[in-house]
Amino acid sequence: MSSTKLAALNALTRLARPVRRARLLQAAKQGRAPISISFYHRVSDTHPNGWTISNDQFLRHIDHCQQHFEMIGLDEVQRRVRTSQSHTAAISITFDDGYGDNVDFAMPLLIQRGIPCTYFVTTANVRDQIPFEHDVNLGVPLPVNTIGQIRELADAGIEIGCHTRNHVDFSKIHDPEVIRDEVARAKDDLEQMIGRRVRYFAFPFGMPAQLTQAAIEVIGESGFDGFCSAFGAYNLVDRDWFHLRRFHGDPEFARLQNWLSIDPRKIRQEPTIRYFLPPARSFIETRATIGESTPSLASAH
Ligand SMILES: [Zn+2]
Numbered sequence: 001m002s003s004t005k006l007a008a009l010n011a012l013t014r015l016a017r018p019v020r021r022a023r024l025l026q027a028a029k030q031g032r033a034p035i036s037i038s039f040y041h042r043v044s045d046t047h048p049n050g051w052t053i054s055n056d057q058f059l060r061h062i063d064h065c066q067q068h069f070e071m072i073g074l075d076e077v078q079r080r081v082r083t084s085q086s087h088t089a090a091i092s093i094t095f096d097d098g099y100g101d102n103v104d105f106a107m108p109l110l111i112q113r114g115i116p117c118t119y120f121v122t123t124a125n126v127r128d129q130i131p132f133e134h135d136v137n138l139g140v141p142l143p144v145n146t147i148g149q150i151r152e153l154a155d156a157g158i159e160i161g162c163h164t165r166n167h168v169d170f171s172k173i174h175d176p177e178v179i180r181d182e183v184a185r186a187k188d189d190l191e192q193m194i195g196r197r198v199r200y201f202a203f204p205f206g207m208p209a210q211l212t213q214a215a216i217e218v219i220g221e222s223g224f225d226g227f228c229s230a231f232g233a234y235n236l237v238d239r240d241w242f243h244l245r246r247f248h249g250d251p252e253f254a255r256l257q258n259w260l261s262i263d264p265r266k267i268r269q270e271p272t273i274r275y276f277l278p279p280a281r282s283f284i285e286t287r288a289t290i291g292e293s294t295p296s297l298a299s300a301h
Helices: 003-029 055-067 075-085 106-113 121-129 147-155 176-194 212-219 253-260 264-268
Strands: 035-038 091-096 116-119 159-164 200-201 226-228 272-279 280-286
Touching: 003 253, 055 091, 055 106, 055 253, 075 091, 075 226, 075 264, 091 106, 106 116, 116 147, 116 200, 121 147, 121 176, 121 200, 147 159, 159 176, 176 212
Parallel strands: 035 091, 091 116, 116 159, 159 200, 200 226
Antiparallel strands: 272 280
């Protein structure tokens, strides 16, 4: 984002803040406060890139969230959406992929402060210690978590979620066996690794194109409690609770603050995504927001 655009967003967010705050409090009173879920990939002071934020930036995000929001887990997000009981401004923190550096600063910080977090892991990369393709393509193959680290995170109370075996793009996969490998068998791998049930799935890239009916069907059949997208949206009461909508934990603090203060334009701009969910075969209509600062594919692995 250019510095002029950023300055404009800064000014807009500052001006809009009192109105948005009042609107959020009013919605909370009625049990209808939109719930935020942010996603991160890597927190580290080395090798900065589009999917890394520094330790200081992450600390600033978490301090801000703790000051202004109730910090909750994904199960609590779902409970509030399902029951129309969203009485506080709330946020849930998630991570995707499984970067080794996250155990140095980010995870210890969250664990020490007792902040709920869901950590989505790409199982084959972790099991075989293979760097992620998006890093290899940049010529910087960064270390991934080890199985031991994932187990320790789970033991420390971090919820471990599934992010496929091989970080696949479901918009390009049509073979039912491959879909089963990347969803159901990835869940089995992960449950064996950590000795616990894995409840949530996060789509790699997480844009509307990746949320295919075929993949969602297997997610439902495999016993997941829900799936996460990553294209930028809020979770609103009375909407589809199985689909957890997330936005990027943006290093540009102004952009993050704009999301956190509940930008009404992002709610208005929601296209509709429909899917069938087994086994109840309930028909779910989900509205997805594509805002003006929709995260690029580069920032939504
Ligand atoms: Zn990813």
